[in-house]
Amino acid sequence: MTISIEPIHPLFVAEVAGVDLTDPVPADVFAEIHAAFDRYAVLVFRGQPLTDEQQLAFTKNFGPVETAPNYAGAALRLSNEFTDISNLDYQGNLLDPKDRLVGYNAGNQLWHTDSSFKARRAKCSLLSAREIPTTGGATEYADMRAAYDALPAEKKAQVAELVAEHSIAHSRSKIGFDGFNSDIPGALPSVPQRMVDFYPDSGRTSLYLASHASHIIGMPLAEGRALLEELIEFATQDRFVYHHDWTVGDLVIWDNRCTMHRGRPYDLTQRRVLHRTTVSDVVTAFEERATAEQKASVARPDVLEGETRAAH
Numbered sequence: 001m002t003i004s005i006e007p008i009h010p011l012f013v014a015e016v017a018g019v020d021l022t023d024p025v026p027a028d029v030f031a032e033i034h035a036a037f038d039r040y041a042v043l044v045f046r047g048q049p050l051t052d053e054q055q056l057a058f059t060k061n062f063g064p065v066e067t068a069p070n071y072a073g074a075a076l077r078l079s080n081e082f083t084d085i086s087n088l089d090y091q092g093n094l095l096d097p098k099d100r101l102v103g104y105n106a107g108n109q110l111w112h113t114d115s116s117f118k119a120r121r122a123k124c125s126l127l128s129a130r131e132i133p134t135t136g137g138a139t140e141y142a143d144m145r146a147a148y149d150a151l152p153a154e155k156k157a158q159v160a161e162l163v164a165e166h167s168i169a170h171s172r173s174k175i176g177f178d179g180f181n182s183d184i185p186g187a188l189p190s191v192p193q194r195m196v197d198f199y200p201d202s203g204r205t206s207l208y209l210a211s212h213a214s215h216i217i218g219m220p221l222a223e224g225r226a227l228l229e230e231l232i233e234f235a236t237q238d239r240f241v242y243h244h245d246w247t248v249g250d251l252v253i254w255d256n257r258c259t260m261h262r263g264r265p266y267d268l269t270q271r272r273v274l275h276r277t278t279v280s281d282v283v284t285a286f287e288e289r290a291t292a293e294q295k296a297s298v299a300r301p302d303v304l305e306g307e308t309r310a311a312h
């Protein structure tokens, strides 16, 4: 089998063809796919009408599959190895656009990276398009490595050792959602993540930003938030962004460690159904990679902790 890997953006993103993901992928072919994933950070496959079983089988090549807690406390349509990126209820019927679950899912329209609010963050996500509305509903991706490279030298120096605290409660509070399942705040306390990291597999350094980042450790709350916003705005300029218009049968895989993404609005009276599997990162969790100094900064009681908590 010969696969082709063609870049479709000047900075990142490649389209992979010549492989049928409904069948098990041979090890040598997967090695080529993984090398392309390291290099391009986002891979697009077209014409892959996957079942959940096939999607899960392909996902497992990348590493351990993350299971999702029931964030919003509504009955789920998919098993906990899937994140339901849809506007359907647990029975597969279109949700009322005013349903609180639709509101919860709208949080995905803020620039983010998946599971940055988990101590074991996500390595990659695989999103399979099952039903697509006639207009809108694209997903956009931004290259955090290219954004890092483009930062002025003094900004690189400023962010090099910074650690941000991430929490799902924070990002959802931004869109006015507070209807979490009662065990979520306890099960998912906020976690520290380095804002800059180097990845040996790609040889690239990347920013690590997300709507889930609530503040920067050791910085006054407002100043840290302003810096996070400034960096997100810088890193999501058009030149760093790939816009994906979905066709049923597309599978897009992205590296959550060095990209951000967001969903775009669409007509909520039409069905939009994508199934996501997510792979856990096993080597770059904060505990394993942070410097002793960064760990100490997290352990030190933050003068602004009270204020930060209240703002969540």
Ligand code: OGA
Pocket: 085, 108, 109, 114, 125, 127, 137, 138, 139, 261, 262, 263, 264, 276
């Ligand atoms: C995701 C995600 C946004 C969208 O799949 O993780 O955030 O609506 N998707 O496409």
Ligand code: MN
Pocket: 108, 112, 113, 114, 261
């Ligand atoms: Mn997401």
